[in-house]
Amino acid sequence: MPTEQTAFTEATRPKLTFWFEFASTYSYPSAMRIETMAREANVEIIWRPFLLGPIFKAQGWDTSPFNLMPAKGRYMWQDMARQCEQLGLPLVQPAPFPQHSLLAARIGHAGRAQPWIAEYSRAVFHAEFGEGSDISDPALLASLLLEAGADAKAVMEDAASPENKTGLRQAVEEATELGIFGAPSFTTESGELYWGNDRLADALAAAR
């Protein structure tokens, strides 16, 4: 006999879309814990990597606002250190910051509906902010794909296809149309937007 919990089937479970940017600091703690929290909330997570670069560029910015505003940038690293300590996550400041996330995002876009998307994304964030690795390195990304159970060679080819590149650009447009201006962001099926790692719990509650 199904319990109240199991009565939600895959089809009827409420969905929350997780919009993240691989170079974004606060996307890291969200990526590491969203599936655990979503399981408790009985919400299905749709992983949607996108790029903040074009959104910042439209704003007249040529790099991260954390670089353009030094005081805000200094504070962000202090705050990240405190947040990561509270969550038991390691934190290393990668160089350069922000990292070049285009290839990681293309791979993520190619695999956004694959069973390995969550594990791959967490592995990229861990390499970047847990170990300080350079996530623009194709060899690193290929090895993370393999560890996540993906056919790395096929996925890398798929990621480089014109269709996939266009698809990622369209993801940025879709994010913009949803009102997204930063990462992480969360959108419910009814179109409610929540911005920031601090709003993850609220977004999950809203999704239900």
Added chain:
Amino acid sequence: MPTEQTAFTEATRPKLTFWFEFASTYSYPSAMRIETMAREANVEIIWRPFLLGPIFKAQGWDTSPFNLMPAKGRYMWQDMARQCEQLGLPLVQPAPFPQHSLLAARIGHAGRAQPWIAEYSRAVFHAEFGEGSDISDPALLASLLLEAGADAKAVMEDAASPENKTGLRQAVEEATELGIFGAPSFTTESGELYWGNDRLADALAAAR
């Protein structure tokens, strides 16, 4: 016999400085609940009104970032509505936004060490964001001062003095030196900085 609670005297209670801007949306929910939360945490709050205008100007901005970035501004009002609902606070979008907060801040600076500073500040925020009143109106501010138990006439004169105007400018410089770039911000006695209404509880914990 003193209990553990009352063993803290006025002199030994840890202090947390609350840096706020009367025109700042997220300063409102912090101002309304900080004394209640501080009492529970046995922390003394130092109220320090300052101005974000000069800090934004140094950044090349001539108005609130919520106006310069329309998507962020639209989101902020949605988020404020949700936050205020959670806290049981009324929310009205004042016009113009941001409000001209110079006179309110000068009065707040003149009275920053007076017993009425908390009540006056809450009254200004309530008038602005709870009722949509124009807080640049001297008559409104005088009536809020009277209700808070201040000698409104003397305080308004004090607020307009050259010494007080210079003092408020120095407060902005002091804030900048502490690394402050937005409001609300909280600084502990050891110089730790916390930014945003979302960090109020963390800041109080750090102050202890």
